[in-house]
Amino acid sequence: MKKAKPEGERAKSVSDKRPVEYSQRWTISHKELETWLDGIAAARTLLAPRDVSGVTLYRPVANSAEIAPVFTRPLLSVKGVFFPPTERMFTIHKTGLEVQLEETFPEWETVVFGVRPCDARGARLLDAIFLNTNPVDAFYARRRENTTLIGLACKELGPTCFCTSVGGSPDDASGVDIMLYETEGGYLAQAVTEKGRYLIPGGEWKETDLAHQPSAAGSQYHVPEKDEWPGRFKDDYCAYVCPTCRCFVVRDEVLAPGEFERLRCWDSCMGENYRRVAGGHKPRFKRGERQRNRFFCKFYYFPEQYGLGAASACTGCGRCIEVCPVGVDVTEVLVDMEEQV
Amino acid sequence: MSANPMLPYLGKLVETRDLAAAITLLRIELLNGGGEAFRTSQPGQFAFVSAFGLGEAPFGIANTPQRGTAVDFAVARLGSVTTGLHELGEGDMVGVRGPLGNWFPMDKFKGKSLVVLGGGIGGAPLRPVIQHVLDHRADYGRLTILWAARRPDLLVFTDEYDEWRAAPDTSLHLTVDTPDEAWKYDTGLITQLLERTAPLPENSVTITCGPPVMIYHTTNLLAKMGFPPEWNYVTLEARMHCGLGKCGRCNLGEKLVCVDGPVFNMEAVGDLLETYL
Structure with a gap:
């Protein structure tokens, strides 16, 4: 186990910039895209935005027909692919006084289609914690390694989107393996990484010299009307929909007599018991204190702790604004904070 | 591993x-x-x-x-x-x-007098400090131990007090909030005991561990008594689930208690300690 230094600075070796490794491009038709995705779905797990009881989520699809035809971004970000809501860290077998621990690691190859640039950026921000700061998280690392992201640039921005205000853009290709830009009659496809290039069918697609023209669309963010709030969540759910919130709890669950599993589960810093310590004392008991901590984490603590420099840990996806039942709007909070500083 | x-x-x-x-x-x-x-x-x-x-x-x-x-x-x-x-x-x-986590820089403390302040079970992480000093007694100056608890039956390591008292240039001062009939030492908070004991700040280092409110008031008093912040050490506890700087739970401002701590000096965390309460 790696040792910390006595009362010193932690080693930080994080870069938020990943060079675009490839720049090969192809033009493909809608039909070609469908055929390609059908092929991927037949060979391995394909996750794509899918309608689940009126909500769009990344879910396994059997073929391209199951993919939601129109979506701004799924309600939950792509973070759950690398950092699932519940992850088994090992199992515990107890027989009498004997205890055996058995490690299990996820072994599956996944392709995710329809990843929006904000979510791809979110994954890279999580990399700063789980991959680029020691010790490397074994579970996150495996899932990340075994996953290929097919990005889809945003043609339109959703009502709560503000990625351009936090350093992102609707056509930012830097966090995905393959980027698709919608064009008249099809897509412009770009291989961004070697992993992405590997997934592109050799001679079947037509290569092009055409480059994607950066979208002129700035942030079209507007404060949604009250009746636009879905309001379907408790007051701590901003953390669950956020692409970069990563707080977790570790707990044991019983599988059978003498058989247990140690789990890591998503948690939210907005919960009242989040900081409760043995003996019952609850630091940050007031909701305002927790709210303050969350915003400070996103815009100051997280970047500071994991060496992001001036970048914030917010991707501007706007999900927290969309799901907040009491109308807390991060963009308004930031404006308020700036006025007070 | x-x-x-x-x-x-x-x-x-x-x-x-x-x-x-x-x-x-x-x-x-x-x-x-x-x-x-x-x-x-x-x-x-x-x-x-x-x-x-x-x-x-x-x-x-x-x-x-x-x-x-x-x-x-x-x-x-x-x-x-x-x-x-x-x-x-x-x-x-x-x-x-x-x-x-990190640790007390015992090498840096060599040649200095130590004031160790433990509140309740907060004495547990201080026991290795005391053990280390007693095992390398010539390397350190005077050792003053202030040990407190709410009640006499909550004092920890009572069976080791004789060893501590018997060590050269070492003193142990006990206090409880609520004494029982058999109690023959001080009564009151550790801050009151600290004022009465009045260790000298010159060439000294202090080490405090206990409940958040005790740490807060004790370190404030130490500062008033003239102990410089860079020589006032605390070890903090916070709820944590990984200890590896990942789970996000134990933050004290931009610091993570698990990897930046649990040992801090007051120069580093003095301003943040209020959010710890």
Whole structure:
């Protein structure tokens, strides 16, 4: 186990910039895209935005027909692919006084289609914690390694989107393996990484010299009307929909007599018991204190702790604004904070 | 060690003994490589102890490796994990993950006088500091130990007080909030005891551990008494679930108690301590 230094600075070796490794491009038709995705779905797990009881989520699809035809971004970000809501860290077998621990690691190859640039950026921000700061998280690392992201640039921005205000853009290709830009009659496809290039069918697609023209669309963010709030969540759910919130709890669950599993589960810093310590004392008991901590984490603590420099840990996806039942709007909070500083 | 830093070493409970009311000392002999890892543990570091089937919780390591091959933890029975640990007996298996966090720079303290302030079970992570000083007595100046608890039956390591008192140039001062009939030492808060004892700040280092409110008021008083912030050390505890700087829970402002701490000097955390309460 790696040792910390006595009362010193932690080693930080994080870069938020990943060079675009490839720049090969192809033009493909809608039909070609469908055929390609059908092929991927037949060979391995394909996750794509899918309608689940009126909500769009990344879910396994059997073929391209199951993919939601129109979506701004799924309600939950792509973070759950690398950092699932519940992850088994090992199992515990107890027989009498004997205890055996058995490690299990996820072994599956996944392709995710329809990843929006904000979510791809979110994954890279999580990399700063789980991959680029020691010790490397074994579970996150495996899932990340075994996953290929097919990005889809945003043609339109959703009502709560503000990625351009936090350093992102609707056509930012830097966090995905393959980027698709919608064009008249099809897509412009770009291989961004070697992993992405590997997934592109050799001679079947037509290569092009055409480059994607950066979208002129700035942030079209507007404060949604009250009746636009879905309001379907408790007051701590901003953390669950956020692409970069990563707080977790570790707990044991019983599988059978003498058989247990140690789990890591998503948690939210907005919960009242989040900081409760043995003996019952609850630091940050007031909701305002927790709210303050969350915003400070996103815009100051997280970047500071994991060496992001001036970048914030917010991707501007706007999900927290969309799901907040009491109308807390991060963009308004930031404006308020700036006025007070 | 496995590639999975969340996987604990297995350890066998070789001794359990009551330290105070509802506080037990667990003495654990580590298996499968754990003994090796803990042989270099430093005063101030911590580890997670698992009650398998219930979960794990962080505890300060309560002894120095020079005092024996087993690792000591003081466990107060408060939640489900600690209750589970209390129910275990000698021969039972637990998990231990660590050693984690930073430590008191004992080398830097050489030649200085030490004031050690422990409140309740907060005395546990200070015990290795005391042990280290007693085992290297010539390296350090005067050792003043201020030890407090709410009640006499909550004082920890009472059976070691004679050893501490007998050491050269060492004094032990005890206080409780609520005395019983047999109590013959001071009564009141540790801050009152500190004012009465009045150790001198010159060439001194202070080390404080206890409940947040005790740390807050004690360090404020130490500053008033003229102890410079860079020589006022605290060891903080916070709820944590990984100890590796990942789970996000133990932050104190932009600092993470698990990897930036648990040992801090007041120069580094003085301004943040209010958010710790």
